[in-house]
Amino acid sequence: MSTETAAAPEAPRKRRNFNVLFGLTLLALLVVLWIVLSIATPSFASPVNIANLLRQGSMIAILAVGQTFVIITGGIDLSVGAVVGFSTVVTALMINAGWPVWLAVATTLLVGIGIGVFHGFGIVKMGLPPFIITLATLTSLRGIGLLMTNGNSINIQSEAFQTFSRGSFGGVPNLFWMVILVGVPAYVFLQHTRWGRYLFSVGSNAEAARLSGVNVNRTIYMAYTLSGLCAAFVGVLLASRIGIGNPTQAEGWELQAIASSVIGGTSLFGAVGSVHGPLLGAFILATINNGANLLNVNSFWQRIITGVLIIVIVYFDGLRRKGGR
Amino acid sequence: MSTETAAAPEAPRKRRNFNVLFGLTLLALLVVLWIVLSIATPSFASPVNIANLLRQGSMIAILAVGQTFVIITGGIDLSVGAVVGFSTVVTALMINAGWPVWLAVATTLLVGIGIGVFHGFGIVKMGLPPFIITLATLTSLRGIGLLMTNGNSINIQSEAFQTFSRGSFGGVPNLFWMVILVGVPAYVFLQHTRWGRYLFSVGSNAEAARLSGVNVNRTIYMAYTLSGLCAAFVGVLLASRIGIGNPTQAEGWELQAIASSVIGGTSLFGAVGSVHGPLLGAFILATINNGANLLNVNSFWQRIITGVLIIVIVYFDGLRRKGGR
Amino acid sequence: QQPTIPIIVKDTTSFYWQIVMAGARAAGKELGVNVPELGAQAETDVNGQISILENAVAGNPAAIVIAATEAKALGKPIDEAAAKVKVVGIDSAADSKAFTSFLTTDNVQGGRVAADGLAAAIGEANGGKIEGDVALITAQPGAGSLEQRAQGFKEQLAAKYPGLKLVADRYADGQATTGLNIATDLITANPNLKGIFASNLIMAQGVGQAIAENDLGGKVALVGFDSDEKLISFLNQGVISALVVQDPYRMGYDGIKTALAASKGEKVEANVDTGANLVTKANMKEPKIDALLNPKLN
Amino acid sequence: MSQAALRTDDALARGAPAPILELKGLEKRYPGTHALKPVDLAFLPGEIHAVVGENGAGKSTLIKLLTGAIVRTGGDMIWEGRSVPLSTPLEAQALGINAVHQEVVLCRHLSVAANIFLGDEETRYGLLRQRAMVRDAQKILDDLGFHLPAGVMLGDLTIGQQQLVAAARATVRGTKFLIFDEPTAYLTRREAEQLFALIRRLKAQGVTIIYISHRMEEVFELADRVSVLRDGTYVGTRAIGETDEPELVRMMINRSLEQIYHKEHFAFGAPIVEARNLSGKGFEDVSITVREGEIVGLYGLVGAGRSEFVTTLYGRHAKSAGSIHWQGREVDIRSEHDAIKLGMALAPESRRDQGLCLNLPVGFNINLPVYKRISANGLISNGEEKRQAEQQIGGLRIKTPTRHALASSLSGGNQQKIVIGKWLNHGAKLFIFDEPTVGVDVGTKAEIYRLFGELLRNGAGIILISSYLPEVYELADTLHVFRRGRLVASHGFRAATDETVLTEAIGKA
Numbered sequence A, B: 001m002s003t004e005t006a007a008a009p010e011a012p013r014k015r016r017n018f019n020v021l022f023g024l025t026l027l028a029l030l031v032v033l034w035i036v037l038s039i040a041t042p043s044f045a046s047p048v049n050i051a052n053l054l055r056q057g058s059m060i061a062i063l064a065v066g067q068t069f070v071i072i073t074g075g076i077d078l079s080v081g082a083v084v085g086f087s088t089v090v091t092a093l094m095i096n097a098g099w100p101v102w103l104a105v106a107t108t109l110l111v112g113i114g115i116g117v118f119h120g121f122g123i124v125k126m127g128l129p130p131f132i133i134t135l136a137t138l139t140s141l142r143g144i145g146l147l148m149t150n151g152n153s154i155n156i157q158s159e160a161f162q163t164f165s166r167g168s169f170g171g172v173p174n175l176f177w178m179v180i181l182v183g184v185p186a187y188v189f190l191q192h193t194r195w196g197r198y199l200f201s202v203g204s205n206a207e208a209a210r211l212s213g214v215n216v217n218r219t220i221y222m223a224y225t226l227s228g229l230c231a232a233f234v235g236v237l238l239a240s241r242i243g244i245g246n247p248t249q250a251e252g253w254e255l256q257a258i259a260s261s262v263i264g265g266t267s268l269f270g271a272v273g274s275v276h277g278p279l280l281g282a283f284i285l286a287t288i289n290n291g292a293n294l295l296n297v298n299s300f301w302q303r304i305i306t307g308v309l310i311i312v313i314v315y316f317d318g319l320r321r322k323g324g325r
Numbered sequence C: 001q002q003p004t005i006p007i008i009v010k011d012t013t014s015f016y017w018q019i020v021m022a023g024a025r026a027a028g029k030e031l032g033v034n035v036p037e038l039g040a041q042a043e044t045d046v047n048g049q050i051s052i053l054e055n056a057v058a059g060n061p062a063a064i065v066i067a068a069t070e071a072k073a074l075g076k077p078i079d080e081a082a083a084k085v086k087v088v089g090i091d092s093a094a095d096s097k098a099f100t101s102f103l104t105t106d107n108v109q110g111g112r113v114a115a116d117g118l119a120a121a122i123g124e125a126n127g128g129k130i131e132g133d134v135a136l137i138t139a140q141p142g143a144g145s146l147e148q149r150a151q152g153f154k155e156q157l158a159a160k161y162p163g164l165k166l167v168a169d170r171y172a173d174g175q176a177t178t179g180l181n182i183a184t185d186l187i188t189a190n191p192n193l194k195g196i197f198a199s200n201l202i203m204a205q206g207v208g209q210a211i212a213e214n215d216l217g218g219k220v221a222l223v224g225f226d227s228d229e230k231l232i233s234f235l236n237q238g239v240i241s242a243l244v245v246q247d248p249y250r251m252g253y254d255g256i257k258t259a260l261a262a263s264k265g266e267k268v269e270a271n272v273d274t275g276a277n278l279v280t281k282a283n284m285k286e287p288k289i290d291a292l293l294n295p296k297l298n
Numbered sequence D: 001m002s003q004a005a006l007r008t009d010d011a012l013a014r015g016a017p018a019p020i021l022e023l024k025g026l027e028k029r030y031p032g033t034h035a036l037k038p039v040d041l042a043f044l045p046g047e048i049h050a051v052v053g054e055n056g057a058g059k060s061t062l063i064k065l066l067t068g069a070i071v072r073t074g075g076d077m078i079w080e081g082r083s084v085p086l087s088t089p090l091e092a093q094a095l096g097i098n099a100v101h102q103e104v105v106l107c108r109h110l111s112v113a114a115n116i117f118l119g120d121e122e123t124r125y126g127l128l129r130q131r132a133m134v135r136d137a138q139k140i141l142d143d144l145g146f147h148l149p150a151g152v153m154l155g156d157l158t159i160g161q162q163q164l165v166a167a168a169r170a171t172v173r174g175t176k177f178l179i180f181d182e183p184t185a186y187l188t189r190r191e192a193e194q195l196f197a198l199i200r201r202l203k204a205q206g207v208t209i210i211y212i213s214h215r216m217e218e219v220f221e222l223a224d225r226v227s228v229l230r231d232g233t234y235v236g237t238r239a240i241g242e243t244d245e246p247e248l249v250r251m252m253i254n255r256s257l258e259q260i261y262h263k264e265h266f267a268f269g270a271p272i273v274e275a276r277n278l279s280g281k282g283f284e285d286v287s288i289t290v291r292e293g294e295i296v297g298l299y300g301l302v303g304a305g306r307s308e309f310v311t312t313l314y315g316r317h318a319k320s321a322g323s324i325h326w327q328g329r330e331v332d333i334r335s336e337h338d339a340i341k342l343g344m345a346l347a348p349e350s351r352r353d354q355g356l357c358l359n360l361p362v363g364f365n366i367n368l369p370v371y372k373r374i375s376a377n378g379l380i381s382n383g384e385e386k387r388q389a390e391q392q393i394g395g396l397r398i399k400t401p402t403r404h405a406l407a408s409s410l411s412g413g414n415q416q417k418i419v420i421g422k423w424l425n426h427g428a429k430l431f432i433f434d435e436p437t438v439g440v441d442v443g444t445k446a447e448i449y450r451l452f453g454e455l456l457r458n459g460a461g462i463i464l465i466s467s468y469l470p471e472v473y474e475l476a477d478t479l480h481v482f483r484r485g486r487l488v489a490s491h492g493f494r495a496a497t498d499e500t501v502l503t504e505a506i507g508k509a
């Protein structure tokens, strides 16, 4: 908050020089990226590549949606990457133990919910900062997963399970359908139900929310549970995509998820966020990587460019937001 | 803020059951850890090991102090790990190019300052969220470092430079002296100068600070510059300790630094923090790792235990804080 | 127009893979092939590598050269890719029968060689007695080739060196400093520690520093895996007793060459072992070893 | 030429001193709001100049412009004959201009002393003289007659106390020109008296003072001249002797107002809530009954424990002894949720900390307590949401461009209206209003009091806490006086004189 306020007086002066770029929404910026890449490399706009791109952005997108719920309450969930890795192990073990796939998936999702409830407990009942409790889970969960697998990967013995993430339906990859499956209810939940409103109110002013009859504690439980659930779901998808259970996977995805969310306009101070924002953020990051690969950009340069593009995109998006107020 | 408030009413009820543990300060918790470990393993209390422990915690401790300045203003600096890695490269290149060590070190520190100024610029002038600008730097800096070294490690050709981090003075390892060298001025700066006070005021209420005539923008520049400076300094120390310049080193240290700071009682919502807190936090983490190594705890269990101990320590520290109010 | 053959490595930020890519680059220049150099940014980023493979296939190359980060996980994607283009494997295998050719160092064998090297060094330092405690430090869990090295190392110890007791089998987090810290602590906790196997480049750097820091060169033997300037200087100083060195340059070079041949429909050898060599102070000047230690990078 | 300029010319002609600060066509636009339309106004050295107007009239905006807190979008400011940009607070302070802003803008995490000296610390060899500053701050506070500890965290004080700290801070700096933006909103009569004494003393020292208040009697008590703003437009200036309250009110709201305090008496019904010997943090052994159709007023000095009492009743804090009976049945209220379910509603005293989600829209804030009612299976009815919001915005005349505007962009008084408005449609049985009219203009006050009557008519009961004695005095059917956490006296409607009540609240020396 502090810093945003501080910066506010400066921006408007510069605004005028960038009339065109300045009005662009995040979606428009993504489309601009796509157009540039389509011109720069013929393979970008090919159906195969578009399917690839959709697949590549999907998992971070779903994680980012879950993360956004938490961030809106003014919290943070650092554990999501570890939950994804751990979930691949849980799914793999159960499928290999002969459980039907649906049951293995359902159980994994329950595990994710359990982790989320634990976070809620740590924050609400033990009074721990979200950063600490989810960092602790991150560390511990990777350890537990490694213990369970003894550091090895578990080869998932179900063909059908693995085919899913490769398949597509109506020309759109299944993984992207999963984004829609998560995104649409998430949108309805956040924007059109009272629980969504409660998330915002808690993030804006927990005391005011409490005095207005909002069950603040339950709302916090809910946010972390949803984040855990999304992460476990991504774990299932990842297990399907890579065909193994391995607890060290998805390392650093928490930062990517948070970054997607923030690029999508979520404020880490809470009370500001949407569902489409993080989705766009995730696909912007995926597009940058995909484009760099196609253009054969040296992987070191790729990092540099990613950093610069993040700055540029968030800068222009910020200008638009300020102007729109 | 939201979540902290949320938890407040619960804690007092439980407090009574833990009368003894509850009064412990962070320092006391650290001492308890030390006593337990001294009993559990004979080698823990040996002079050699204590020197090792002091060395092992030093670098994160210094990073955490710099990070704390930033967090107090309500910001975050994700770039510190990358700055450390990058600084090892800068130092290594200059020393190998035949520059005198002091000049190489000074230049590296300047680079750190430059990076901090850049962050200040991004936040103040471009209106970017601190998370985004420092994440972008993290990504880009690693790329630039890799470009400079071509992914290779640079072997530092100065014996003297490397001896420094191994040496000790008055029985205390040089690296720990560096913590004191940073910690004491940092303490004076934060608690006893007006700039320190401005950091708190900006984190507490940037608008109030501005109306009181505090130069908020300059304060933000200052916080990030100090963090960059600390990170570059740690980079020099790391280069001396591992004897190479390698941009991929210190990966994830930003999280460790932030964790140390938060364990030490810094609030991620700003305006709450100290210098001794992050130092203690860093050495608590170092002790946990050192102890686990000495006890030859399975690496996987070590992660689990680290997570659990973080929760336990922060929980008890939180109880004390609440009681002390 | 030049044919395109991308090479996909495990971790572009590691020096080892830079040498592989340098070999591939050289081959590309010589043979007139366009060689995009791709790869994940960490050996454990399996999903990232799958995406990169998908992207590479989308670009319609003549063939693909790939080092799989994870054998099982990359199996299906490589099968899929092989349906469109020829795929040549290097370094690490994948659970796929679709490789046209496969050039590799056997990492399990590399682990065995390391055990032999460590035993020899310990014997030398202790008047021929090969006994005492040894430790294994692995950079990070979940990386296939590191697991294989560990496996080979442990198998060989058990089979051939009953006097050597593996007292610690530890994982770091991929950081030299962590390797350094673990090593100093192991040395403190185990006074009878005679040797350490640090199973990749960055761990050997960290552990080497621990030994140098405590002035234990010769007292605690250290065997590393792969080499760079720093490790060679450690070798020269006697901090490191031996290095297991593969031939990454050749893997890259031959990988592209084989892939080009395969793409033209020529018959290529299905399996090539590029070898793992034990380098000590004694043999490091031999021309063959010297070439391995100082690959031509450009 | 506008009226103001003419009057100033008159004043000059009569030999009055040259103005210290002159505004020429000063204006401020926000996106979507023309907060201050071109104003011409002159302030004379050493005068107390009151500025009055409805909520959202632009008073605070004017003040923020004068102190460099915001930058004007047009016009000119002439300071001692010289045009000045006044674009930063630092510049204003350098000229000797300082303000106590409407919302307490200080740092909660710093000590009282640190806040007083913020931006202007005492140092020796570059180091803070912390003990000296605490000592000096204490001296400043004591000299001003404010009984406040200088060493504690600001956030640990009540808002009223924070307001006093802000006043102390400003007086140290506002050497020539000092602005008070509703300084007495959270103060009781006694603290207000201290502040008035301070203001008169400053005036005697030749400091020019701008004083903003919605309390007319204060204006007449203090001011030399008074200027009126309406809807961002400057209406006129009067010498205090040449005007009266009805005229000012007419200038403010463009119509006349016969009566502010709408007091209707209803027959009391059954008791709604009874607190029996209730104790908790900040208060002890309090017994109070609220019946249907009754307004129970709680009066006391700042920190007397009234807010703590009602928040405990509301389940926010745990009680330590005693019992609560709801409609004759003993109840165990463990959370505000329980209280709301029973049928309580609380409009808390601090709109910033407890009342509002400032960075969320106005409509959101109004609907927050009723989202449960206007949603089916969790899904919110958009039409209902809109209807509820518009109803309150219209009924309370909340000045906002749309219901989607952020609460933080509203003027203080309009924010306060949201805090009240959000409960009006809740259908509660017991309404607790803690300082409901802080910063609310006279017109709206009258409207709020009228709404109280409506609530009572529907069989509800009201607990009204106010530090503004006339309000509780004129409205409460039963008036309880709190002193240091205890209930010391109770009176029926107008059964005691206001002096008695005040003495009871202060206690014998």
Ligand SMILES: Nc1ncnc2c1ncn2[C@@H]1O[C@H](COP(=O)(O)OP(=O)(O)OP(=O)(O)O)[C@@H](O)[C@H]1O
Residues within 6 Å of the ligand: D030, D031, D033, D034, D035, D053, D054, D055, D056, D057, D058, D059, D060, D061, D062, D102, D399, D400, D408, D409, D410, D411, D412, D413, D414, D439, D441
């Ligand atoms: N930051 C802002 N952005 C947009 N509009 C604003 C902002 N601040 C104030 N306004 C608008 O400017 C107008 C004048 O507000 P101001 O705070 O000056 O009123 P006021 O006279 O002080 O009222 P009150 O008596 O309620 O304090 C209001 O309509 C308000 O909504």
Ligand SMILES: Nc1ncnc2c1ncn2[C@@H]1O[C@H](COP(=O)(O)OP(=O)(O)OP(=O)(O)O)[C@@H](O)[C@H]1O
Residues within 6 Å of the ligand: D155, D156, D157, D158, D159, D160, D161, D281, D282, D300, D301, D302, D303, D304, D305, D306, D307, D308, D309, D349, D467, D482
């Ligand atoms: N945040 C706080 N921290 C510590 N003490 C507090 C806090 N808020 C109030 N108090 C103390 O609790 C007691 C009761 O305060 P309370 O706010 O209930 O009084 P009040 O009669 O409502 O006065 P006010 O008009 O200031 O609201 C006082 O002694 C006050 O100083």
Ligand SMILES: [Mg+2]
Residues within 6 Å of the ligand: D059, D060, D061, D102, D181, D411, D412, D413
């Ligand atoms: Mg106002």
Ligand SMILES: [Mg+2]
Residues within 6 Å of the ligand: D303, D306, D307, D308, D349, D434
């Ligand atoms: Mg009160």
